[in-house]
Amino acid sequence: MHPTQSATDHSGVAHWLRRQARIQRFAGLTLAASITPGAYDAATRGAVAQALCAAAWQTLPGYFLASILLGGVLTHVFAVTAASYGLSHLALEAVVRLYVMELLPLAAALFVALRAIPATLLRLLRTLPTPARQPTGEVVAYFVGNFLAVWVLAIVSSVATLVVAYPVLHGATFWALEGYARVVGQVFSPLAAAGLAIKLLFFSGAVALSPLALLSDTAPLERGAAEVRAIARLLLFLVLIEGCSLALRIN
Amino acid sequence: MSAAKSPPLIPHAHAKAVLLVALTLAVLGVFAFFVMTARGVFEETQSLVLVADNSEGVAVGMDLSFSGFPIGRVRRVELAEDAKAHIHVEIPVKDARWLRTSSVFTLERGLVGGTRLRAFSGVLDDPPLADGARRDVLIGDVAERIPQVLGSVQALLKQLEHLSAADGSLARSLDNVQALTAAMNGRHGVLTGLLGSEGDARRVIEALERTNRLLAQTETQLYGPQGLADEARRTAGELRAVLGEARTNLEKLDRILADVGRIASNARGASEDLDVLRAEVEASLRRVSGLVEEVNRKWPFARERDLKLP
Secondary structure (H helix, E strand, C coil): CCCHHHHHHHHHHHHHHHHHHHHHHHHHHHHHHCHHHHHHHHHHHHHHHHHHHHHHHCCCCHHHEEEEEEEEHHHHHHHHHHHHCCCCCHHHHHHHHHHHHHHHHHHHHHHHHHHHHHHHHHHHHHHCCCCCCCCCCHHHHHHHHHHHHHHHHHHHHHHHHHHHHHHHHHCCCCHHHHHHHHHHHHCCCCCHHEEEHHHHHHHHHHHHHHHHHHHHHCCCCCCCHHHHHHHHHHHHHHHHHHHHHHHHHCC | CCCCCCCCCCCHHHHHHHHHHHHHHHHHHHHHHHHHHHHCCCCEEEEEEEEEECCCCCCCCCCECCCCEEEEEEEEEEEEECCCCEEEEECCCCCCHHHEEECCEEEEECCCEEEEEECCCCCCCCCCCCCCCEEEEEEEECCCCCHHHHHHHHHHHHHHHHHCCCCHHHHHHHHHHHHHHHHHHHCCHHHHHHHHHHHHHHHHHHHHHHHHHHHHHHHHHHHHHCCHHHHHHHHHHHHHHHHHHHHHHHHHHHHHHHHHHHCCCHHHHHHHHHHHCCCHHHHHHHHHHHHHHEEEEEEEECCCCCCCCC
């Protein structure tokens, strides 16, 4: 290997490591600021409300309808398929485990990310100096807003899907409510609920941090390139979280 | 740096955000309460320990059902000191009334679907099952029968293999059938197949032909001119005439005997007439008996006269 090339490689690795350390430091500072009550002055609270509404209020109706529509279709498919194999009692459990506990949180994270990342970068790249050393109130606001947006979409759509699944499975009767509640309660064991909450926590954190971490990068970024990098980074994190979840079988 | 404009501010963002968070917390709270209620967190329960040799398929959270309705839930499964699986079941007090001291508990494992715990209460008048009761579980496992079924199938396959082998009984039977059908397709047809050889069949056919000839001769001798039938008919006519003559003689005898009664007192003078008459009667009787013997000698009235000693 040529000495000059080796030196260049070492320099590249060191540069990449320094960048990652800077990004991690900025993400850590943002997290710390977000759990500090003193960071929420009036302007920050307003910015949080703006970020949350931009990510959740405007997207909630569409996501809500899409999730219950897809949930109803999936529930029907599961019910018919399970009935054909004589396994009707497993249909609801499969819907809850697959759709409510796996797909909907992931879909909520992606839905918020696709809407929040461009808006966040559009706002912050214009107002913040690059690279940012300290998270400002606006950064904290976008972090908290996007973080909460994932929870809002995931929880509301999941519960709505569970509500829709009952009439799809049993029709317009209340007589099956006891068995339905029993299955739902059986699936949402304390361990499974905790696992779902942890996964949702990591999903929302990844969605909220992926565009913000780029603000600490030294190189000036175009907004389009920054969006691509943020989404790529987010997808990588989501895959890692899902992989860890499957490996630990916490659901 | 992008020169795009910032997104417009959302009106009443604060109120909307509070509404969103409140809605989410409310939904989450209601759902958490629903799940906890469904899991029986707020119910008063009693425990039941089911003892099984094998707890395979039993999972925490699975139901104990009675008449198809879940009445309890498995809380814990442990391997106890007696080397048996102890399945701790939690039963709501309101559902525990279905369980009696005589209740039977089964653990069923199907080929498809999960393991099922079931309770059966035959006599509902028995005392209710006490809290913390311990009962043995009857295990019904479909999969356990598979080795037996496989063993039977294997034995059946061996028998089939033995039957269908080249030197097996089935092959020999088929060969015999083939030989039989081949013989049936031969000159003397089914007869050759039945008797086994063409020579035997030919002898049978010859015997039949001889029998036919014999029958024709017999028919000629019986029913032909000067046959036995005509002779028998003539003999019968003669017999009838002889019998008529005998009857006439006997009538005469009857009259004479009547006269004998009247003249018995001086019968010595008329004894010569009686001697003549008796001679005639004896002659007639001899002729009748001779005729009867002749008839008996004729076929079909001939009788076997030889005595055969056993």
